[in-house]
Amino acid sequence: MTTPQLVELRIYHIKAGYREEFVDLFQQQARPAQEAYGMKVLGPLLDLENPNLVIWLRSFPPPDDRDRIREDFYEGPEWTSGLEELLMPLLDHYSVVLAQTTPGALEGSLNHES
Template sequence: MIVELRQYTLRPGRRDELIELFDREFVESQEALGMRVLGQFRDLDRPDVFVWLRGFPDMAVRGRALPEFYGGPVWREHGPAANATMVDSDDVLLLRAIVAPPASPRDAGRPGTVLTATIWYRERPFDEEFTRWFTGQQRDAGAVFATEYAENNFPRLPVREGEHAFVWFGAAAEPELTVPAGFDVVKTERLRLAPTARSAFR
C-alpha cells in the first residue's frame, strides 16, 4: 500500500471547520475512486494543524484516482471552502506501508485513542536491518511506514522529496524508543494525534 502522510497548517481557529467539512464530504467521495481515507487527526500540540493519512493500492491507482477526484464535482463544489481554511498543505511524506493501519467502523460513537506518530529521519534509506531492530523493540505496531521512492505521479500535489523517513504510529502510552547511534538517525519528530469522529484509524 502507498500512503500519504499529510500535515496541513490552517488559519487560526479554523481546524474544526475543516474537519467537519472533510468528514462530511471528502471520505466516501475519495474512497469511491479507489483511495482509502485511513485516518484524520487533530494534532494535540499544534492547534492549527490537521493531519491525515490517504492510502492507495499502488502508484498506478494514485496516478488515476487523484486527477479524478481533484477534477471532479465534489472537489469543485467543496474544495474552495477547504482551501480557504489552509495556510499550507504541502507538508506531505509519500510512504509505503510495512504494517497497514487497522480500521474501525466510522461513526462508532466512541472516542478514539490518542495516537503517537514517531518519525525518524536519516541521510540514507531505512533498510531491513532497521526494520528488524524496530520489530524487536516495540510492542504496539499500530502502523509502520517507510519512504516510497517512486516519482510523484500527481505533481499538482507536491510531496517532500530527497528525504528518508521511517514512521511508527502507536498508542500514546507506548514509551519512546531510543535508536542506537549506529543507525545514523539525524532527526526525530513525535506527534500526538487525536482521531476525528470519522477516522477509521482510531
Template sequence: MILEIRTYRLKPGTREEFVRVMREESVPLLERAGIRVVDCGPSLVAEDGHEEAYLIRAFATLDEHRSQEEAFYRSAAWRSGPREAIVSRIDSSHSIVLDAPEAAAAALRRA
C-alpha cells in the same frame, strides 16, 4: 502498499470547521472515488502555535496514487463540493508518500 500522510497548517480559528468538513464531506467523497482514507483529524499539538490537521490515505501502487489523486481533484464533485471549504482554511500543506506494509494502515485506522 503506498501510504500518504498529508499535514495541513490552517488559518487561525478554522481547525474545528476544517476537520468537520473533511470528515463529513471530503472523506466520503474521496471514498466514493475509490480512494482509501485511513484516518483524518486534528493534530494533538500546535506547531509554532499554528492549528494543524492531517489526512492519511492508502493506495495499492504509486501509479494508482497519482492517477486517483489527479482524477479526484479534477472532478466536478470535488470542485463544486467541499473544495472551497477545505482550501480556504489552509495556509500550507505537506505530504509524505512511503511504501509501507498493510499492517501500518490497519494500525493507523481509527475505529
C-alpha cells in the same frame, strides 16, 4: 505476501480558528468523496499541541493506480464544484509525505487487501 501500497501522510496547517470547521467539512464531505474514488482515509487526527494542525493519511490500491485515482478525484465534480472552494481557503499551508508500506504495515483500516 502483501503487495506494497502507497500512503500519503498529509499535514495541514489550518488558519487560526478554523480547525473545527475544517474537520467537520472533511468528515462530512471530503473523506466520503475520496473513498468513493477508491482511496482509504484515516483521520483527521488532531495535534494535541498545535490547535491549528490536522494530520491525516490516505492510501491507494496498487501503486500504479495512484496517479489515475488522484487525477479522477481532483478533476471530478466533488472537488471542482465544491470541496476545493470550501476547504482550500481554510488552509494556511500543507505538506505531503509519500511513503511505501513494508510487509504487514497496514494491518487494519488502510489496507486495501483486507
